[in-house]
Structures are given as C-alpha cells and as structure tokens.
Amino acid sequence: MWSIGELAEHAGVTVKTVRFYSDRGLLPEAARSTGGHRRYGPEALDRLRLIRSLRTLDLPVPDVGRILDEEDALEDVIVGQLRELGSRLAALRWREAALQLLRDCAPAERAERLRLIGAVSAPPSTAALARFWRRWLPPRLPARVVSAVIEQAVPQPPADPTPAQVLAFARLHALVSGDCLGTDPCQPAAHQPGKGYRPAVLYDGLAEAFALASPQLRAQRAPHAGEALDCFVSAYARSSGTRDAPAFRHQLSGVLAADPRIDRYWQLTAELSGPSEPTAGAAHDWLRAALDTQIARPAA
Template structure:
C-alpha cells in the first residue's frame, strides 16, 4: 500500500480482512473517508486511508467506541489518554469475569439451587462499598444508643469484608454466608443482647483485671475434660465446674455461691453463640486472614456442666 496506488472498497476489504459493509460504514461515518471517487462515483482509497483503516480496526478490537476513535483520529484526545481509560475499563471487566468464575466454581462445588445461584451472583458482584455497607449497617443497629467498650466497637468497624478481585470459591461462599448471617433477625437480636450486656457492665466498672485469661483457662480445662470423654452432666464434670467457677469468682472478687453461679451462667449464656464465632471466621476467610479456632463448643460444654450445678458452691 505505497505510492499513489488507489484501492477500491473490494480491494481494501481483501487486503485488510474487513468486510465491504464495514468499510462502507466507516466511510459513511467519516472515520475513513474515501480519498476520491471515480467518474462513476466509486470510492477509492490511498495508502494513508488504508493505514487509517488498520488503526481503526485495532482500536475497535480493543473495545474503543467509534466516537472516541473519531476523536483520536482527529487528534482531539491522545493515544495515551484513550489507552489508560480503556485499560481501566478492562480491569473492571476482568474483575467481573473473575467473580463470575468464582461464583460458578462455588456453584459447581455445592450444587446450588437456582435461587442460591441468583443470590450468590447478586451478592458477589456488589461493590466493595456496598459490601462494607451491609456490615456497617448491622454494626450500627447492634450498637445504636449504647456505650460499649470503644476497643470492641473499633475492632468491629475495622473488620470489614474485602473480597479480592480474583476470589476463591470458598471466599464467595463465605461472603454469601456472611451476608445471610448479618441479615438474620435472630443473630441480630443475639448480638444486640451481647452489646447491651457489655454496655451495662461497662457502666458498672467494666471487666476486672485477669478476665481475659479466664477464657484460656476455660479452654484448657474443658479441652482436657472433652478429651477424657467427660459428659458435662456427669459427676466427673463437677470438679471441672468447681475449679472454673472458683477462678471466675476470684477474678471478680466474689464468693462462689448460688447467686454468683446464676450470674456466671447468665453471662455465659449471653456471650456464647456459635453464630458470633462464625461471623469472625467468615470475615477471616473472605479477607485471607488466619481463621480463628472454634472454641464455642467448649464454652457450651461448660454451660451444660454448670447449669445443673447453679445451686451448689460456697
């Protein structure tokens, strides 16, 4: 395509691989106008027009719309500016495709129903801001009007779901489960009770020093009891209950008796909910953090062992 050689639309089509119809469309749109016409009115194109057509085809293959192509050819915008804008657009498309792939893999793994597939797709394609809003709305409702421990509130608000651009099926599953969990009225009511209890406790002076260590002590003692096959309702569970209750009473500077055991059981009942533990585990999966161990069953064992022995002690 050099020199003064002129090409008809048919010749140009054979050389470029584009259809005659497409070249005619670009010509009529003014994107690649003919260099001149024959006396019979047929369009002829020179080497510059052919090169312009090649550029148009390349830009269109990259997804650049025709109006932008025209502006680019007319030097109204720069190539770098157009390339950057379309690279950003491709990033969005790639992210969307990755999410769809992750959803499909999750669907294939769990054999979802049509309703579950729709829910998974709808939740997975939410923006980061929309995902965060679902969680922050849940937190706002849980703490509304309460003076809870600032460190706990900050921890809740800082731990928000950040689904990666290329999530694993497990992360999609976790996000769908988390969205369903925070939308569950029973779970919301349970977390609200925890927040109200914490607010009342904070107003009464807060937790005593050493309270945090009690969780680790409970875990150790109950893990051993479970490993030994001790039924929480059996007589073999009584020494474990007595030892743990004494540790709690000493930390709270109280006497082990029926009243203290009732209060302790009430505290454990409010603070022990598998769904609350699952909330943090799901966040960890979504965000790629280490998943916290499952400890709630150990506290449930302690509750089951303490309940029939509330009237004992002293």
C-alpha cells in the first residue's frame, strides 16, 4: 500500500494532483492508515496514468469519470468532443475571416461592417433565414413542402469562409431580420389568389421546374422556351385551377413582375454559396425571363 506521496512520486505528479482526483471520486483510496491517512494499491497507478492521458486530451473531469466507470463511454465521449471541437474551430475560422474583413476595408466602412458582423453569432446560425421563409411562404402549405423549400433556399455558411462570404452572410442576415423586406403583406401577389388556390401544387411544380432549368443555367444558356418553362407555367396554372394558355402566360408575366422581389436575397445567397450550383432564385429569374421573352416575341 502506498501513501499519497508515494503514489504521486511513482506517477510523476504532485500530491495536490492526486488529492484533486481523489476528492472527485476518480481515484478511490484502498484504505486508511491508523492515523487516517490515505493509502492506495498498485492498481491506482494505472488508473492515475489513464486519468492523466485523458486529461491531456482536454477532456472534462465529468467525462473522464464516465470513461472510468462505464465500459462503452469512451466512444460516446470522443464523438461528443469532436463535435464540440468542430464547432469551436468553425467559430474561430469565422472570427478570423471577420477580423480580416474589418482589417482590409476602408476606415469609413468599418462602423457599418462592424454593426453587421456584430449581429451574427460565430459560428453563424441560419434560424433567421428559416423564419423569413416561413413568413414568405403561403399559408396552408404542408409541412413537408415548407421543409423542402427551406432546405433548398437557406444557404449553409461555409466551414472555412472568406471575408467576402462573411460580409455576404451578415448582409443576408440583416436583410431577413427586417419586416418582410418592407412589403405588406409578407407573401407576394402570386401567393394570394382567390378561392381554390393550392399552394402545395405550386411549390411541388416549381421544384421540378427549377431542377429542369438548372442545367440551362450551368451551361449559361440564354432564357428560352422549352420543357422547363412549360413546367414553370403549369405549376402556376394548376395551383390556381386553370389551364396553361397564351392568355394565362400574359397574365402570369404581369403578376410575377408586380410581386415584391427578393432578388437581393438571391444575390447575397449566390455570393455566399458561389457559382457552382444555381440557386432557386437564379432559376426563378431565368424562367421569368424565358416567359417574358416568349410573350414579347410574337409582338416583335
């Protein structure tokens, strides 16, 4: 049996360290001397060395206790620590890019940029963007459709952002934190037709139309008539209980042109995500332009 000092000497630590882990129940004593002093068996040395190894990895004392007491706890603790470390690293990378943004901008811009950046957490949350879309989308939309639209429309902040991406996200956050982009009501005119309107039909059809238009955007083709445009118009027609016809296309062009636009949202989203994948907003604008081009051609 070893005294606390002997155990500390064998382990190469201080008596204070041994007492700290003993007091927290990580290093149980085997017995007490007649004078009431702690005594430890040889197995305490292996346990103390394991504790030190785990603490070298910066694991919190409660997690170390779990690993010592529960056979399968190590894997769970490692997964949790990796998740936490990833979040901390993402926050540090975001702060680094934000500081670079402030360092490199003109002095006259710093106050505004500091205000924008200060409103965003690090790492940033997309909760405000999701709330905006829930207000923007039409009422009575099924939850599955709302989730699908939000997943497509809300960009995820990059893990290793550039200063320009930090600025784009901060501006996007400020944009959606306002009151419906200055419009009242929040939904555009295309969301507020008369009786019988079926918003789920509209958004299911729009998702298909955007998927058809995306290859055209990637190939940088000019807006034109075709399958994507037909699917786009059909989504609006079926959702309002009418049929696709030349007169409806003229009417739809006017309705979409009169809607409160969120072009700024999609512009900032493109700046944040990069040009590799067209946004839903870019696809919508391409299809609107294709519709306007088709309507204008007979008149020309």
